[in-house]
Each structure stands twice: as structure tokens, then as C-alpha cells.
Amino acid sequence: MSPELYSRSHLDTIPPPYNGPLSPLDKSAFKKSLPVLAVRVPAAQTATILHSEATRKYLLGLPKVKPVVGDPSAPDGDRLVLLGVSDQADLSPESLKVLKDAGNGFTDYNLTLDYDYWTASEILQAILPESLRKGAPVGFAATGHIAHVNLNDEYLPFKNTIGQLFLDKNKTIKTVVNKLDNIDTQFRFFQMEVIAGEPNLIVEHHESECRFTFDFSRVYWNSRLHTEHDRIVQLLQPGEVLADVFAGVGPFAIPAAKKGCAVVANDLNPWSYKYLSQNIKDNDVSDEVRAFCEDGRIFIRDVFKKVLDAPFPAYTGPKLSKTALRKLQKEAMRNPGGKPSPPKESLPPRKRISHIVMNLPDTAILFLDAFRGVLATQELQELYPTMPMIHCHCFTRELEQEQAEVDIKKRVEKKLGRPVQDDVAIRKVRSVAPGKEMYCISFRLPLEVAYNA
Ligand SMILES: C[S@@+](CC[C@H](N)C(=O)[O-])C[C@H]1O[C@@H](n2cnc3c(N)ncnc32)[C@H](O)[C@@H]1O
Missing domain, CATH: 3.30.300.110 (Met-10+ protein-like domains)
Incomplete structure (x- = not known):
């Protein structure tokens, strides 16, 4: 048994019943005097008692309470080692022997627990x-x-x-x-x-080394989605373009931009858009993220053309911090003949969306028909030798993975009007409530849907 368990099981440490006012609480009413047994120990002997196999489990093991205190009757001399029992009869013969040999006798000690002690x-x-x-x-x-x-x-x-x-x-x-x-x-x-x-209610919250500010009473935020945000961002390659249809205040968009992706991020809630825009600035990713405040359906319809017409500049490698940038500039000044970096213009601008994330689990599937004909023009078709990946979040009432997958795939295909390819991945994100699971289905946008063929 650990010392704490021993003390807790032998001492009555529960707070006294409270009958005072509820608000404000009378904190002084939470006081309890707890008589415990203590052994007087010369300072040099304290370690012997604290580390002895026989006595260790009898030491007072209450959280936030030190088991060794000064002896009030001998301020410059002995210490008191507090025990988790109130009577010598509760000690084993071996521990009693160690305590008697190393100590200068027993005494009673009154421990006071108060409001600060209890959880x-x-x-x-x-x-x-x-x-x-x-x-x-x-x-x-x-x-x-x-x-x-x-x-x-x-x-x-x-x-x-x-x-x-x-x-x-x-x-x-x-x-x-x-x-x-x-x-x-x-x-x-x-x-x-x-x-x-x-x-x-204006929160500053940190996730994935990004700073998010938002009004907790006006926008959606769920810290439990941290792992899911990270998982999706890990699927992205630096340099790729991400479209986030239901972006909230940016928990996919901003970490993705920090990783080197270009992002078109959208949310219909004007408050989400406001804080998304602020978070883009605060995290120094204004060149990488463009924010929109549109209905998801309209955003999906237009986003491919938007990125084609106004491409993101070429990806030229990981973004450097301001300090690293200053260091490089200093080095370049010291060594003007050094190796030049490739000119930015020689790399192609980014016109092609590789991933689309849709985290509105209640209804995201219902937006999938908006992808019909998004790549209907030849200009766009030439740009997309492979179709973008869609990561669509949803709820299901099916509790078994296998049935959940059948249910989700069926609803997705019904809305798309086409089957999804075999390499579809359906992952459970979390249990939301009894009988309600959140999933993410990742699949390649079927070409027939995109072409409206
Ligand atoms: C579940 S939240 C997800 C937010 C963020 N992506 C995240 O992971 O925390 C869904 C977001 O979709 C936005 N939204 C709801 N209906 C929308 C619509 N029709 N078009 C665009 N955004 C919408 C909401 O304002 C909300 O911020």
C-alpha cells in the first residue's frame, strides 16, 4: 500500500458538512483539526525514518501536507515526522522499533486542514x-x-x-x-x-504552436478536435493548396499554412470570419491564407476557379522565422558572392487544390452535390490530372466501425450520385454522445462528378 493510501484510509480527511451561505462561500467554515501521531527526530536521523522500508508506509502521505515539520517545543532542534495514524497501536512492531531507535519519542500533533487543502x-x-x-x-x-x-x-x-x-x-x-x-x-x-x-469571453488559446483568439460565445471551438486537426494537417505536403469549406477560426487552415501549404479558408459565420482574419494576421500567415465568408455551397462551386484566376505564389521552401530571416540577410551581406537561391519566378505558381476539408459533421455530406461540375471547363480539367482529396466529417448512429462505414459511404455516394473509389478511408474521430459517433471520410472527388459527366 502506498503511504498516501495508508494515510487516507486511516485518517478522516473529508471536509466537515457545510451549512453556510452558498454565495459567497464562508471559506473559514472549512476547517478540520486532525490529530495525528508524530515522532520527534533529531535532524540527522530524519532520512533514516523517511527511507526505512518498515516506516515508509506509515508516514503521513496527504497531498499538499509536508510530512516533516519543525518541532514547536524545540525550535532549533528536533523535527517532527508526522505519521498517518493517530495511535502507536496502529504501527507494526518493526516500524515501532525503527521509530523508537531513531527518534526521541512520540507526541500528538494537531494537523489543521482548511479550504486550501481540499479539492x-x-x-x-x-x-x-x-x-x-x-x-x-x-x-x-x-x-x-x-x-x-x-x-x-x-x-x-x-x-x-x-x-x-x-x-x-x-x-x-x-x-x-x-x-x-x-x-x-x-x-x-x-x-x-x-x-x-x-x-x-474573448479567449486566447494555443494549439499546434499557433495562437487563436476568438469570442467563445459567438464561434465554434472544440479543443477535443486537436488530434483531428493535427491528423489532417499531417496528410498535407508542404506546398499543396488546401480548401477549408467550414474553417471556423482556423484550426486546420493556420497550422497548414505554417507547414507551407496555401489555404483558401471559408466560414459563413461573420464572427468566425472576423477572428479567422485576425488569427491569420497574428500567426503571420497573411501571404498563405485567404479568408472568405460565404455559404459553403457557393464557396465549393467557385473555389477552383478562384485559385486558377488568382494563383498562390510558388512554394519556395519552409517559411523562415523573422530571426532566421535576419540571420540569412546578415550572412548574405557578409558574403555577397555566396550561392544565390533560385529565383522565385522560375517556379510555377500554385493553381491547383489538392485537399478539401469539410468539418461540419451535422450536414457536410449534404453539401457534396455542390461539387457537380466544379471542373467542367477544359481549362480546369487540364490542371487536374488527379482529382483532389475530400476529407468530409460526419456523424453516424452506427456504433460498430463496419456498419458505420457502410452507412457513411452510402450517404456520401447518394449525395454525389456516383460511387467513390476503392481507396476511401473512413476514420472514427470521437464519440460525441451516447449513440452518436463522429467520423471523417477521405476520398478522391470522382472525376465524373467534377466534370458533371
Ligand atoms: C463544426 S465547426 C468546425 C470549425 C473548424 N473547422 C474546426 O474544426 O473547429 C463548423 C463551422 O461551419 C460554419 N458553417 C456552418 N454553416 C455553414 C455554411 N452553410 N457555410 C459555411 N460555413 C458554415 C460554422 O460557422 C462553423 O464555424
Whole structure:
């Protein structure tokens, strides 16, 4: 048994029941005096006791409490080693011997636990009526400085207290919000109310070494999609062009641009577009990302022609940081006869989209018919010897992978009006709710669809 387990199982460390006001909490009411056994030890002997096999498991192992303190009765001399028991009778004969041999006798010690000691969850258990203790919220999801919870109705009378607890116990959290159940059906952001802390919903969040700023109450953001954002970006080769139909504030677009891709990013929510544009600037990818605020259907219809008419400049290798660029400039000045880099004009501009990402899982499949005829002109057809890859996110109620794949492929092909090729990949992204799974289907746009043949 670990020391902590021993102490926890032998000492009553649960906070006292709380009957004070809910808001603000009377924090001073959370005090508990815990009598423990201590052994007086000369400073030089402390290590013997702390490391002895026989005594180790009896040491006080409470989180945030030091097991060795100064002896108040001998300020310049002995230490007190605190034990996780309150009586010598609870010690094994071997440990008793070590403690007696190395120490200068036992004494009682009163440990005081207070509001700072207990976790938010432990304090909440002391506040809630018995009927609500099981199933009480234990944690939150964090985005930047905001903690978000989704409280069931029965916990609403305690919402401010719960918010205050999360705030007090987590130094990086400055605002706590309760997400209300009604999600905006079109733009997928949640209604929410601030239940504690500063009423500031403008978040600065870091993901994949990019900085994202956005108003949490007006745009879609889900930190749980981090792995999926990374996965898609890893599929892209530097220099390729990505079209992001439902870009949000840029979690695919901006990391892809940092990797060397050119990106056309679109979102119909004007707030997403505003923050997408800001994030493009803040991450120094203005040359690589173009932002649009259009309906996805119109964006799909026009984007191939847009990139053809206004191509991205040629890819000339990884983008250098400002410091690296300055270093190169200095070197070039010191060594004017050095090897010149190839002139940019000699490389072809980028006119061809290689990947399209469509993360609007609720309805993205319904947009697929918009690809009919997108490459109907000869000019575009000549540019696309291979068709672009589409990565389309979706939900399914099928819980088994095999059935989920059948369901998703069927719906995609129905909307396209054509079968997708055999190298289609269908990956589970995450379980969203009981009986609801999120997937991503990746397939090459069928030529017959693109040509409207
Ligand atoms: C699930 S979010 C995904 C955002 C982002 N790509 C991500 O991974 O976090 C879907 C986005 O699609 C946008 N959207 C919804 N309907 C749209 C439409 N008809 N056309 C374009 N964008 C739309 C929403 O505003 C939202 O930002």
C-alpha cells in the first residue's frame, strides 16, 4: 500500500458538512483539526525514518501536507515526522522499533486542514445535499482562461458556488461558464452564461504552436478536435493548396499554412470570419491564407476557379522565422558572392487544390452535390490530372466501425450520385454522445462528378 493510501484510509480527511451561505462561500467554515501521531527526530536521523522500508508506509502521505515539520517545543532542534495514524497501536512492531531507535519519542500533533487543502470536488460534496452528491460535476473543459461546464438542472441552484470553486482551485482559470443546451443550429456555437469570474469571453488559446483568439460565445471551438486537426494537417505536403469549406477560426487552415501549404479558408459565420482574419494576421500567415465568408455551397462551386484566376505564389521552401530571416540577410551581406537561391519566378505558381476539408459533421455530406461540375471547363480539367482529396466529417448512429462505414459511404455516394473509389478511408474521430459517433471520410472527388459527366 502506498503511504498516501495508508494515510487516507486511516485518517478522516473529508471536509466537515457545510451549512453556510452558498454565495459567497464562508471559506473559514472549512476547517478540520486532525490529530495525528508524530515522532520527534533529531535532524540527522530524519532520512533514516523517511527511507526505512518498515516506516515508509506509515508516514503521513496527504497531498499538499509536508510530512516533516519543525518541532514547536524545540525550535532549533528536533523535527517532527508526522505519521498517518493517530495511535502507536496502529504501527507494526518493526516500524515501532525503527521509530523508537531513531527518534526521541512520540507526541500528538494537531494537523489543521482548511479550504486550501481540499479539492473543488471534495468541497462540493460537503456543500451539496446528500441526494445530489452522486453525479455531482467533478471537472470542466478549459479553453484559454475559460472553464466550461454543462450543469444538469438539479445543480443550477449551486451554479455560482460550483463556478467559484473551479475558479479558486485552478489558477489559470479566470472565467467559468455554464453551457446551455441550445446550440446554434447553423453556426454550432453554444449559448452560455458566466457563473463565476470575469465576464470576458474573448479567449486566447494555443494549439499546434499557433495562437487563436476568438469570442467563445459567438464561434465554434472544440479543443477535443486537436488530434483531428493535427491528423489532417499531417496528410498535407508542404506546398499543396488546401480548401477549408467550414474553417471556423482556423484550426486546420493556420497550422497548414505554417507547414507551407496555401489555404483558401471559408466560414459563413461573420464572427468566425472576423477572428479567422485576425488569427491569420497574428500567426503571420497573411501571404498563405485567404479568408472568405460565404455559404459553403457557393464557396465549393467557385473555389477552383478562384485559385486558377488568382494563383498562390510558388512554394519556395519552409517559411523562415523573422530571426532566421535576419540571420540569412546578415550572412548574405557578409558574403555577397555566396550561392544565390533560385529565383522565385522560375517556379510555377500554385493553381491547383489538392485537399478539401469539410468539418461540419451535422450536414457536410449534404453539401457534396455542390461539387457537380466544379471542373467542367477544359481549362480546369487540364490542371487536374488527379482529382483532389475530400476529407468530409460526419456523424453516424452506427456504433460498430463496419456498419458505420457502410452507412457513411452510402450517404456520401447518394449525395454525389456516383460511387467513390476503392481507396476511401473512413476514420472514427470521437464519440460525441451516447449513440452518436463522429467520423471523417477521405476520398478522391470522382472525376465524373467534377466534370458533371
Ligand atoms: C463544426 S465547426 C468546425 C470549425 C473548424 N473547422 C474546426 O474544426 O473547429 C463548423 C463551422 O461551419 C460554419 N458553417 C456552418 N454553416 C455553414 C455554411 N452553410 N457555410 C459555411 N460555413 C458554415 C460554422 O460557422 C462553423 O464555424
